[in-house]
Amino acid sequence: MVVTTTISDSDEHIRCAFASRYATSSLPRYKFPEGSMPKDVAYQVVKDELLLDGNPRLNLASFVTTWMEEECDKLIMGSINKNYVDMDEYPVTTELQNRCVNMIAHLFNAPVGEHETAVGVGTVGSSEAIMLAGLAFKRKWQAKRKAEGKPCDNPNIVTGANVQVCWEKFARYFEVELKEVKLREGYYVMDPAKAVEMVDENTICVAAILGSTLTGEFEDVKHLNDLLTEKNNETGWDIPIHVDAASGGFIAPFLYPELEWDFRLPLVKSINVSGHKYGLVYAGIGWVVWRSKDDLPGELVFHINYLGSDQPTFTLNFSKGSSQIIAQYYQFIRLGFEGYKNIMQNCMENAKLLKEGLDKTGRFEIISKDVGVPLVTFSLKDSSKFTVFHIAEALRKFGWIVPAYTMPADAEHISVLRVVIREDFTHSLAQRLVSDFEKVINELDELPPRASVKTAHVTVDKEDGSQMKKNIVQTQREICSHWRSIADKKTSSVC
Structure with a gap:
């Protein structure tokens, strides 16, 4: 049944x-x-x-940390239910944040005593940190202009065209004109001399980048400080500098301690850094520190008491997790100066290995510099048959995520690939990546010229990226067809 x-x-x-x-x-x-x-x-x-x-470990487009020790993972999960803003309820977490701020301020040579409390705050990332720093500059500039009886409705910031998009967001959201120093072929960072030429009485600050996302290069903050000091003396202005050290802030102190880019320079009033990049913490945690209390207007600090005792807060958001702050403190005491230095040296060594391997292929021109963030930016010497966009798409076959992009104005005609070297990108992975680059190039060499000509030149329009999307889709179709034809040939030969 x-x-x-x-x-x-x-x-x-x-x-x-x-x-x-x-x-x-x-x-x-x-x-x-x-x-x-x-x-x-x-x-x-x-x-x-x-x-x-995609596999985060193979995502070579991102600067963001993708690996941490098991002990830190446990700390993160053990505190994931803590809301950082409840300072009265979680006073130890608040204390850990303050310790991190002090450590970062001293790392950046802030003029505070050994046992003084530094001025700064943890943020969701460098984007929020930049918003806070920009607002501080705007409010100080407005207050000074009002006291002088001058108009204060047309502020501007001078940056390079290579700045991260968060600066464009700040300018648009908070009604500040963004004056960009254009790039040129072979020079992909802000030219300090041209930046100083662009400042005027309405400039609230000049933003320099310690570690451009395009090439990893450090901008010459000291030269900018010297030129801007001369300009201020000539005009009677008092234009300060903000350093966007999102990528390089946890690299320069350990690898280039003699490089002057931080609070050792008098005009540097604030610095942001990403804890979730080379601070070696999962996303998202950032930090912003100011030279002194005078550089953070009191009107930006709010006081609340409905969660317990009086609590000062000066962040754009309110609620946020405590996990990343705790993880940052763990990394600081776990690694110390020696540990961070060793990790950054390893990253630079693996970047060097990758650079040498790509150079040996004879197909690429290396654009990134030896001093800067551990990454490799490179372009094709000959794009007549296939482009960097073809290569980026073909590398997906092996699991690698390698971005291809065009440079900002006025270097849009330069298309590049970029590989970011993080702590978990090892010597063997670098060797494997070079090997896969060689395989991809050999395969793309077999593409018919007709297919590659269609996508040989890709133009990026900030207002309308439709043409770029069409080109990339066409590229994907051609490459997929190419891989299928190769697979069919191999199958036939086996049979």
């Missing part, structure tokens, strides 16, 4: 995820689901959705 058993929805929790009705149901995309599903099934379907994401 055959016994048939019917499993009701109420009993479905006893079935495995792939034996349940959810395995053949579409997941909600636009509307809130009507009913619930078992926790193990929900976990499995979300986990499976994420399978098509």
Whole structure:
């Protein structure tokens, strides 16, 4: 006798995820689901959705930390339910943040005593840190202009065209004109002399980058400080400098201690740095520190008491997790100066290895400099048959995520690839990447000229990227077709 058993929805929790009705149901995309599903099934379907994401360890486009020690992972999970803003309830977490601020301020040579409290705050990332620093400059400039009886409705910031998009966001969100020093072929950072030429009485600060995202290069902050000092003396202005050290702030102190870029320079009033980049913490944690209390207007600091005692706060957001702050403090005391120095030296060594390997292919021109952030930026010597965009797409076949992009104005005609070397990018991975570059180049050499000519020149328009999207889609189709033809040939030969 055959016994048939019917499993009701109420009993479905006893079935495995792939034996349940959810395995053949579409997941909600636009509307809130009507009913619930078992926790193990929900976990499995979300986990499976994420399978098509790239591997973070192979994401060489990102500066953001993708590996931490198991002990730190435990600390993060153990504090993931703490809201940092509840300072009265979590006073130790607040104390750890203050310790981090002090350590960073001393690392950047802030003029504070050994046991003095530095002025700074943890942020969600360098974007928020830059917003806070920019607001401080704007409010100080406005207050000074009002006291002098002058108009204060047209502030501007001078930067290089290589700045990260968060500076453009600040300018647009807070109504500040962004005056950009254009780049040129062979020179992909802000020219200090041209920057000083662009300042005027409405300039609230000049923003210099310690570690350009394009090439990793450090801008010459000392030269900028000297030229701007002369300009201020000639005009009677008092234009300060902000250093965007998002990428380089945790590199320069350990590898180039004699390089003057920080608070040793009188005009540097604030510095931001990303803890989730070479600060070696998962996203998202950033820091901003000021030279002194006078450089942070009191009107930007709010005081609340409905969570307990009086709590000063000067961040753009309110609630945020405590985990990354705790993780940052762990890294500081775990690694110390020696540990950070060793890691940064290893990163530079692996960047050098990758650079030498790419150079030996004879196909690339290395653009990045030896002094700066450990990354390698390079362009094709000959783009007549295929472009860097073809290479970036073909590398996906091996799991590598390597960005290809065009330089900002006035160097848009230069297209490059960039590989960021992080702590978890090892010697063997560098060797493997070079090998895969060689394989990709050899395969792309077999592409018919007709296919590559269509996408040989890609133009990026900030207002309309439709043409670029079309070109990339066309490139993807051609490369996929090429890989399929190669696979068919190999299959035929085996048979």
